[in-house]
Amino acid sequence: MSKFQKKRGKAKPAISTASLPDIIFMLLFFFMVVTVLRDAELKVKVTTPYATELTKLEEKSLVNYLYIGRPEAKYQSVYGTRPRMQLGDAFATVDDIPLFLEKHKVKVPENKRARITSSLRVDGEVTMGIVQDVKIKLRKSGQLKVNYSAKKRPQ
């Protein structure tokens, strides 16, 4: 008993917390770098299917996104329940694709334009009809690099 009291008296309980902000900042920067802010609000419901043979898309600036799915519940009164496509933050038809691609293209430096990829984020429940129309329009527009967005299948 006396032993403990002795120690308590002597020890100065001061662990320096000066480096704590640095550690937190490190974490903060990690999250800032790793994450991307979503630029468009999704108006269609997209649950991408599972697959195993996945490739990772490298440069975010070279990717344009096409969303296909059924409209969310609050848009169903206007846009119905049939699968629709969303470009940027608005509903669109296949005829809007060439302009959309062109708008993205001008933002990309010329030497990188050949590497532009279209990421098709399509709901697994959607039928192939609309996907096919989009694919044909992409081919006609000369946008041949396409990525079918999918999730890693849990083992």
Added chain:
Amino acid sequence: MAKTSSRDRMSNEINAGSMADIAFLLLIFFLVTTTIAEDKGILVKLPPWSDEEPDITQLKTRNVYSVLVNAQNKLLVRGEEMDLDDLKDKTVEFISNPYNREDLAEAPNKAIISLKNDRGTSYGTYLEVYNELKAAYYQLWDELSRQKFGIPYSDEMPIAQQKVIKGEIPFVISEAEPTSFGEE
């Protein structure tokens, strides 16, 4: 005099104790607002558009592996029903043709996979089929890579080696115009 002034300066230090709290606040803000980028997928190169239908009648039937996915999400491979689970192994067998069978591909670089779907096929099923076909090719590439270079096939290996492998077993999937069956 000098002593006291330096002591004064010491006491004027800004208290950095709350810095951690501020950093925490920022950290939590970013944790909540952002989602970790998880854009992965199956990379596909579409064929350039041409107004003429590609003529596949000139190909030998033994070299063509036709896969049909109908509006009921069922598979018909070379005229026979097939389970999705068997597709990969059968495709590998067709391309490599290990026993030199008469009805399978002459050589891996002559094999063509013809994929056809209905407009009513669900996208999930279509992608699963595509995934299995791609998995078959990846398996063959991996085998060849181990045999030739002694390393497993990956997208990170030297481009020259990838080219050699893909030259021997090219990835050829021809997608026919879908039949407009089962459209919503």
